[in-house]
Amino acid sequence: MAHAALHNLFTLFQSGRHAEMATRARELLTQAPDDGALWKALSVAQQVLGQDALPALQRAMQLLPGDADLPANLGALLAARGQWLEARAAYEQALRLQPQLAGAHNNLGNALLALGQPSEALAAFDAALSWQPGLVAASGNRARALLALGRHDDAAEAFGRAVAAQPRDAGLRLHAATALAAAGRVAQAIACLREAASLAPQRVDVWFALGQHLQANGDDATEAWERVLALDAGHAEAACNLALLRPERGEAVLGAALAAGLDTGLDRGLSGERRAAVLGNLGGLRLAEGRHAQAVEAYREALGAAPSSPQALSNLAQALKRQGALDEADAVLSQLIELDPALLTARSDRLLLRAYRGMASVAEAADFGRAVQSPRVARPARAAGPLRVGLVSADLRGHPVGRLAEAWLPALAARCELFVYAGMRSEDTLTQRLRAAAPRWLDAASLGDAALAERIAADGIDVLVDLNGHTGGHRLGVFARRPAPRQFSWLGYAGSTGLAEIDAFIGDHGLLPVVAEAGFVEPLRRLPHSFTVYAPPADAPAVTPLGEAPRFGSFNALHKLGAEVLALWARVLHATPGSRLLIKAPGLQHADERAALQARWPGDAAQLELEGPGPLADYLAAFGRVDIALDPFPHGGGMTTLDGLWMGVPVLTLPGLAPISRQGLSFMQTLGLADGWVAADEDDFVRLAQLRAQDRAGLAALRAGLRDRMAASPLCDAGHFADDLLAQLTA
Numbered sequence: 267m268a269h270a271a272l273h274n275l276f277t278l279f280q281s282g283r284h285a286e287m288a289t290r291a292r293e294l295l296t297q298a299p300d301d302g303a304l305w306k307a308l309s310v311a312q313q314v315l316g317q318d319a320l321p322a323l324q325r326a327m328q329l330l331p332g333d334a335d336l337p338a339n340l341g342a343l344l345a346a347r348g349q350w351l352e353a354r355a356a357y358e359q360a361l362r363l364q365p366q367l368a369g370a371h372n373n374l375g376n377a378l379l380a381l382g383q384p385s386e387a388l389a390a391f392d393a394a395l396s397w398q399p400g401l402v403a404a405s406g407n408r409a410r411a412l413l414a415l416g417r418h419d420d421a422a423e424a425f426g427r428a429v430a431a432q433p434r435d436a437g438l439r440l441h442a443a444t445a446l447a448a449a450g451r452v453a454q455a456i457a458c459l460r461e462a463a464s465l466a467p468q469r470v471d472v473w474f475a476l477g478q479h480l481q482a483n484g485d486d487a488t489e490a491w492e493r494v495l496a497l498d499a500g501h502a503e504a505a506c507n508l509a510l511l512r513p514e515r516g517e518a519v520l521g522a523a524l525a526a527g528l529d530t531g532l533d534r535g536l537s538g539e540r541r542a543a544v545l546g547n548l549g550g551l552r553l554a555e556g557r558h559a560q561a562v563e564a565y566r567e568a569l570g571a572a573p574s575s576p577q578a579l580s581n582l583a584q585a586l587k588r589q590g591a592l593d594e595a596d597a598v599l600s601q602l603i604e605l606d607p608a609l610l611t612a613r614s615d616r617l618l619l620r621a622y623r624g625m626a627s628v629a630e631a632a633d634f635g636r637a638v639q640s641p642r643v644a645r646p647a648r649a650a651g652p653l654r655v656g657l658v659s660a661d662l663r664g665h666p667v668g669r670l671a672e673a674w675l676p677a678l679a680a681r682c683e684l685f686v687y688a689g690m691r692s693e694d695t696l697t698q699r700l701r702a703a704a705p706r707w708l709d710a711a712s713l714g715d716a717a718l719a720e721r722i723a724a725d726g727i728d729v730l731v732d733l734n735g736h737t738g739g740h741r742l743g744v745f746a747r748r749p750a751p752r753q754f755s756w757l758g759y760a761g762s763t764g765l766a767e768i769d770a771f772i773g774d775h776g777l778l779p780v781v782a783e784a785g786f787v788e789p790l791r792r793l794p795h796s797f798t799v800y801a802p803p804a805d806a807p808a809v810t811p812l813g814e815a816p817r818f819g820s821f822n823a824l825h826k827l828g829a830e831v832l833a834l835w836a837r838v839l840h841a842t843p844g845s846r847l848l849i850k851a852p853g854l855q856h857a858d859e860r861a862a863l864q865a866r867w868p869g870d871a872a873q874l875e876l877e878g879p880g881p882l883a884d885y886l887a888a889f890g891r892v893d894i895a896l897d898p899f900p901h902g903g904g905m906t907t908l909d910g911l912w913m914g915v916p917v918l919t920l921p922g923l924a925p926i927s928r929q930g931l932s933f934m935q936t937l938g939l940a941d942g943w944v945a946a947d948e949d950d951f952v953r954l955a956q957l958r959a960q961d962r963a964g965l966a967a968l969r970a971g972l973r974d975r976m977a978a979s980p981l982c983d984a985g986h987f988a989d990d991l992l993a994q995l996t997a
Contacts, residue, residue: 275307279314287311302329306336319343334364341373350380368398375407384414402431406438409445418449429458436466440475452483463493470497474504481507488512495519499526502540506547516551520544542572546581556853556878558589558824559862576602576609583615588853589862590825592623610638610743614736621736621761621926622825624900631764632787634736635746638765642748643719648726653682655995656727656750657704659758660689660711660739663697666905667733667758672696673801676703677988685725687718689739715743722749729995732768735759754995755788757798760925762786772994773797776932777925785924791994795980796936799987800908802977805883809914809973810890812966816845816959819892819915821885821906824851824859826898829866834920834948835896836869838955845959847896850877850888889913893965894958897930904929911937911976914969918955920945936981937972 271294278287288311295304305326312319320343327336341356357374360367375390391408394401409424425442432438439462446455459476466472477490488511494504505523509516523544527537549564565582572578579602586595599616602609613634620626655678661667678684687710690697701707710718718741722730730750734740735758745753748767755763756772763771764787771778771788774797778790818838820827827849839845853859855878864871879885886909895910897903897919903910907917907930916939919930934940942958945951958965976982 272303272307275304279307279310284311284314288315288317300329302326302333305329306333309336309339313339313343332363334360334367334370336360337363338367338370338373341370341377345373345377345380350377353377354381366397368394368401368404371397372401372404372407375404375411379407379411379414384411387411388415400431402428405431406435406441410441413441413445413448418445421445422449422451422454434465436462436469436472439465440469440472443475443479447479452479455479456483456485467493468497470494470501473497474501477504477507481511486511495523499523502527502544505544509547509551513551513554517548520548520551524548537571539572539575542568542575542578545571546577549581549585553585553588555856556859557856558585558853559858561585562589562591574605576606576612579605580612580615583619587619587622587825588823590827590866592619592825592828595619596623608637610634613637614740614742617761617764618736618759621759621924622901623828624922624924624927626761626785626924626926628762628764628785628787631762633764634742635764635766635787638743638746640715640743640746643716643723645723645749645751646726651683653992653996654685654726654728655682655992656685656687656722656725656730657733658687658689658710658730658741658744659733660741661733661737661758662686662688662700663690664694668696668700669801669905670757670798671700673799673982673984674987674991675700677984678991679704681988681992685722685727687722687741689734689741710741711739715741716747719744719747719749728752729754731756731995732763733758735761735763752995754791756991760929762788770994772991773925774932774936776935777928779923779928781923782925791997793987793990793994795987795990797932798981799984800912800976800981801984802912802982803882803886803909806912807883807887807890809969812893812962812969813891816842817848817891817893818842818845818896818955818959819848819850819889819894819910820896820898820903821850821888821910822898822903824853824863826901826903827851827863828898829868831898832866833868834951836867837948837952838896839869839873841952841956842959846873846875848875848877848888848892850879850885852879854878885909886913889915893969894918894955896955900924900927902927902930907933908981911981912973914972916943916958916965916968916972918943918945918951918958920948920951933981937975937979 275287275291288308291304291308291311298304305322309319309322309326312322323340330336337356338360341353344353344356354377357370357377360370371390371394375387378387378390388411391404391411394404406428409421409428412421412424422445425445429438429442439458443455443458446458456479459472459479462472463476473490473493477487477494480487480490491504491508494501500523502523505519509519527541545564545568549561552561552564562585565585568578569582579598583595583598586598596619599612602612617631617634659667662671684704685706686704687708689711691711727750729752732745732755735755737759742763742765745765745767753768754770754772755768762785768788770791771786772791774793777797778792783790835847839847854876860876863876867874889910892915895915895917897917899920900922902919910917917930921928921931931944934943942954945954
């Protein structure tokens with residue numbers, strides 16, 4: 267073909283007239299069908315136009331076997347299709363023909379990176395730069411290879427040089443920020459991303475990366491998430507992050523993301539797991555606010571978006587439990603376990619739920635214990651010294667376990683070398699007070715079970731105590747590895763862990779009757795007085811005098827108030843003329859939750875007073891409006907019972923055989939008040955409630971002296987309790 271014709275095709279390419287170039291090449295090929303240069307020109311035009319250039323390219327390679335540009339172009343075509351192995355072979359063929367092709371070396375490096383071969387990729391980028399030192403793309407790609415190799419400092423320096431060569435390339439700054447953050451230079455990474463955002467304010471990926479790094483650094487990422495959502499209103503991850511950061515705006519933010527995701531369509535819209543994630547966050551926000559029914563609604567919708575999502579099923583089960591729909595919660599957890607029998611968190615959740623319902627099975631607990639079994643960690647020998655006790659808990663915060671620990675933890679720390687392995691993701695003021703009392707404190711939330719077990723073994727712990735059982739955040743997988751020679755479960759869960767590696771469950775004689783062994787895999791040990799001690803709130807108000815009209819109360823969570831409980835309490839009110847019942851619980855600050863409870867109430871609704879939660883001072887003061895606390899069953903009160911007793915309010919309880927139903931019995935026995943306050947059956951419960959409520963003088967006298975009685979009892983004697991506990995731990 268004449269040189270002039272090829273020159274004209276090149277001119278068309280240079281001027282961007284690629285369609286015209288392709289048309290002209292086809293015309294010329296009708297005259298010279300075996301002209302390799304024309305086939306090459308056609309393939310180049312087709313690649314630029316996004317057309318299928320492979321047939322033209324293959325024909326050109328047949329006719330021009332020594333042209334290195336052709337396999338290099340083939341490599342680019344295959345790379346665009348994600349065929350990285352084939353692309354690598356094409357680039358290598360081009361370099362065999364022409365080793366000096368810097369662009370082919372660079373593209374070969376990209377293919378090797380995509381294939382997970384960063385060392386070979388680095389060599390390819392170095393070769394590209396050796397032939398063409400000013401090839402900026404190869405400089406940036408070389409930095410990517412260093413990053414993939416874990417050479418973070420080298421990568422950061424290499425990206426810095428690439429950015430200096432192309433200062434207006436926002437993409438390079440984005441990669442540079444990744445390297446800087448990986449090198450621990452987070453402030454520089456954030457500054458680099460801010461520069462990238464100023465260069466390319468419409469790039470969602472830049473703002474998203476900025477938000478991630480700000481949030482990870484503990485800085486305010488609000489603006490970054492807002493900018494992402496301004497550019498992509500249906501961005502699931504940004505919406506979830508902003509909702510967590512600004513929960514007061516969460517409902518609006520997540521709702522807008524859901525609406526935008528539907529409007530966007532299937533290609534870019536929210537569907538499947540991403541939509542389920544947004545709905546899951548929405549449900550979590552509502553659950554935290556006590557809007558149980560609305561949380562269930564969101565979680566059901568999430569499950570519709572991702573029917574087999576373990577997270578969606580787990581979330582729905584938790585919301586149903588909080589709502590009091592325990593049968594359905596059990597069914598959802600069973601569905602989740604059937605989908606994934608190895609999901610131990612679901613098995614723990616079901617064990618916990620069934621303990622709440624008085625349906626705990628020792629066989630099911632033992633199955634969990636077998637499932638969680640793991641190789642034991644090596645325990646190095648330790649020189650003789652003071653006893654080392656380790657506590658493992660995710661609840662050393664504003665939680666019943668944390669509040670109880672305020673009483674006994676300082677006393678225990680004074681009697682042994684106390685190590686705390688805390689599983690909280692964040693801490694509150696109570697955590698800070700407990701940390702101050704236990705200086706050997708490790709934040710263990712980020713450690714896996716194997717790593718934490720190794721750390722405990724290395725610390726030379728003599729006795730390790732589980733304070734979670736099957737409650738959220740437990741670390742039973744650590745105990746399964748036997749990091750300590752003696753291991754116990756206590757306080758956080760009134761049931762069997764199922765682990766043969768737990769040497770005993772610790773309770774007291776009230777919590778653990780003589781028949782209790784049948785419900786445990788572990789042996790049982792009984793403290794001589796109470797299974798715990800109580801730290802009275804420093805700012806607790808004074809006990810108020812008894813009112814005129816009988817008033818019962820329950821400040822327990824709504825999930826404890828099943829149909830049988832409400833039916834019995836309605837009988838109590840019917841049998842006690844002029845009486846009322848105050849129920850104060852999370853969720854009841856919302857009208858729909860109050861309406862749901864009223865709909866379940868089988869008695870006279872006019873006798874009910876429903877209130878939501880409040881600050882600790884408000885909660886304690888509310889006991890002043892209660893004469894007698896009614897203990898739910900089979901999941902009795904714990905912390906609320908102790909608080910009520912301190913405020914002068916005795917509890918009427920109906921214990922069963924399971925420990926979870928016997929906390930009220932334990933406390934009243936410790937106070938010497940079991941006689942007349944512990945019912946034998948439901949009829950006896952009604953009889954005792956009526957009798958005690960009508961004895962106004964006796965009730966007033968008990969109320970006036972109950973705080974002093976409690977202060978002088980083992981329930982408030984942390985020193986003797988710590989001695990008793992250590993005696994059991996070392997027996």
